[in-house]
Amino acid sequence: MLRYALIALVIAIIAGILGFGGVAFAAAGIAKILFGIFIVLFLVGLVMHLSRGGRAI
Numbered sequence: 505m506l507r508y509a510l511i512a513l514v515i516a517i518i519a520g521i522l523g524f525g526g527v528a529f530a531a532a533g534i535a536k537i538l539f540g541i542f543i544v545l546f547l548v549g550l551v552m553h554l555s556r557g558g559r560a561i
Contacts, residue, residue, distance in 0.1 A: 506538075506539070506542045508538050509535045509538035512531050512532075512534045512535035512538060513532070515527075515531040516529075516531035516532040516535060519531060
């Protein structure tokens with residue numbers, strides 16, 4: 505999921521450089537949403553792992 509967020513961010517940067525403001529804005533929004541979902545899933549997985557008695561990395 506982090507990979508998709510980074511791809512959307514790169515698309516937003518390239519579209520912004522080329523002058524496609526609407527596309528850049530949309531891609532940046534998608535990247536923000538995907539990154540937020542990634543962070544939430546990461547934290548849930550980390551908490552579940554630690555609650556089962558796993559070692560922290």
